[in-house]
Amino acid sequence: xxxxxxxxxxxxxxxxxxxxxxxxxxxxxxxxxxxxxxxxxxxxxxxxxxxxxxxxxxxxxxxxxxxxxxxxxxxxxxxxxxxxxxxxxxxxxxxxxxxxxxxxxxxxxxxxxxxxxxxxxxxxxxxxxxxxxxxxxxxxxxxxxxxxxxxxxxxxxxxxxxxxxxxxxxxxxxxxxxxxxxxxxx
Amino acid sequence: xxxxxxxxxxxxxxxxxxxxxxxxxxxxxxxxxxxxxxxxxxxxxxxxxxxxxxxxxxxxxxxxxxxxxxxxxxxxxxxxxxxxxxxxxxxxxxxxxxxxxxxxxxxxxxxxxxxxxxxxxxxxxxxxxxxxxxxxxxxxxxxxxxxxxxxxxxxxxxxxxxxxxxxxxxxxxxxxxxxxxxxxxxxxxxxxxxxxxxxxxxxxxxxxxxxxxxxxxxxxxxxxxxxxxxxxxxxxxxxx
Numbered sequence: 404x405x406x407x408x409x410x411x412x413x414x415x416x417x418x419x420x421x422x423x424x425x426x427x428x429x430x431x432x433x434x435x436x437x438x439x440x441x442x443x444x445x446x447x448x449x450x451x452x453x454x455x456x457x458x459x460x461x462x463x464x465x466x467x468x469x470x471x472x473x474x475x476x477x478x479x480x481x482x483x484x485x486x487x488x489x490x491x492x493x494x495x496x497x498x499x500x501x502x503x504x505x506x507x508x509x510x511x512x513x514x515x516x517x518x519x520x521x522x523x524x525x526x527x528x529x530x531x532x533x534x535x536x537x538x539x540x541x542x543x544x545x546x547x548x549x550x551x552x553x554x555x556x557x558x559x560x561x562x563x564x565x566x567x568x569x570x571x572x573x574x575x576x577x578x579x580x581x582x583x584x585x586x587x588x589x
Numbered sequence: 590x591x592x593x594x595x596x597x598x599x600x601x602x603x604x605x606x607x608x609x610x611x612x613x614x615x616x617x618x619x620x621x622x623x624x625x626x627x628x629x630x631x632x633x634x635x636x637x638x639x640x641x642x643x644x645x646x647x648x649x650x651x652x653x654x655x656x657x658x659x660x661x662x663x664x665x666x667x668x669x670x671x672x673x674x675x676x677x678x679x680x681x682x683x684x685x686x687x688x689x690x691x692x693x694x695x696x697x698x699x700x701x702x703x704x705x706x707x708x709x710x711x712x713x714x715x716x717x718x719x720x721x722x723x724x725x726x727x728x729x730x731x732x733x734x735x736x737x738x739x740x741x742x743x744x745x746x747x748x749x750x751x752x753x754x755x756x757x758x759x760x761x762x763x764x765x766x767x768x769x770x771x772x773x774x775x776x777x778x779x780x781x782x783x784x785x786x787x788x789x790x791x792x793x794x795x796x797x798x799x800x801x802x803x804x805x806x807x808x809x810x811x812x813x814x815x816x817x818x819x820x821x822x823x824x825x826x827x828x829x
Binding site for chain 2: 529531532533534535536540545547548550551552554555556557558561
């Protein structure tokens with residue numbers, strides 16, 4: 404695997420190479436070269452299977468991270484290609500021509516995080532929620548509790564009980580309380 | 590007679606016969622078979638074939654209880670045949686199959702599952718309800734013939750349950766459709782569901798199963814609440 408990564412890094416500028424396991428490596432590639440690298444891996448190196456494509460919101464760094472996780476059935480190993488996008492204007496080159504399953508992943512990421520993939524089929528259609536008009540709901544600056552309170556008529560008077568505590572009080576009210584339990588009660 | 594006159598006469602006759610054909614064509618369609626013009630929810634005017642006319646632009650009406658012995662008899666009959674629509678909205682629907690099997694066997698209480706809303710009068714909202722599903726639930730509920738009853742299953746329908754802070758599931762059901770019986774729990778066991786059916790029967794026999802009328806009475810309020818959270822309202826307002 405190490406030799407293969409060295410060979411690949413002579414072709415592309417790999418950053419943050421992490422050897423997670425013997426058969427799993429992660430590497431970051433710039434936005435411009437990423438799709439080219441993925442195509443090269445698929446067509447010449449036998450990474451023919453797209454395991455998944457995902458997105459991470461690194462709000463502290465002001466970035467979105469896309470991950471293309473590829474699997475090679477021959478080599479029996481995985482490689483994850485990370486791509487960092489600017490959080491202000493997240494646009495990525497579409498990879499829908501490589502695998503058909505990418506259509507759905509990109510539609511999903513567009514709706515969940517607002518990362519745009521121009522030219523990808525049906526990318527602007529609803530995927531999970533219908534008629535969403537707020538900021539994309541999987542972004543970390545979206546406060547889902549506040550949104551629910553504002554939108555869905557909360558009933559109020561919501562109480563939470565620690566199950567162990569509640570059952571102890573209910574089932575054994577006369578049992579002497581230990582020092583630890585007294586501490587927990589406070 | 591000159592040739593010109595003949596031509597004139599011929600054309601006159603032709604026009605007459607055409608008009609005759611037109612009028613006779615019109616005569617073949619009965620007045621009740623003519624296409625009906627309806628304003629669609631997006632504002633455009635569409636024509637509807639009366640043979641496929643499922644489009645209603647009339648609000649639901651309140652049906653006054655008959656009162657007296659007749660109403661008592663009707664309520665007894667209603668309570669003994671609760672036909673449940675087979676529509677599982679959330680995880681709670683997994684509690685319904687055991688009810689059909691011999692162990693819990695809800696048929697002995699006159700509770701039965703039906704495949705379509707037109708044949709059922711009880712609707713179990715089983716567990717959490719997302720906004721997307723609520724849209725389908727409203728359409729289905731409005732297509733059920735009155736009197737109809739709603740059983741809300743699980744704590745998600747009461748105050749949101751464990752999904753109280755979710756962006757896509759509703760918090761409380763009774764803002765959108767009227768609820769007859771709540772069954773608390775996460776998840777309620779099939780026994781709890783049977784108890785819920787017993788409670789519903791009791792309510793109907795006491796003449797308190799009038800939630801379909803309540804829906805008709807407060808229709809505008811319910812619609813406003815529904816439209817507040819369903820942002821792409823792309824269905825007819827009234828459809829039963």
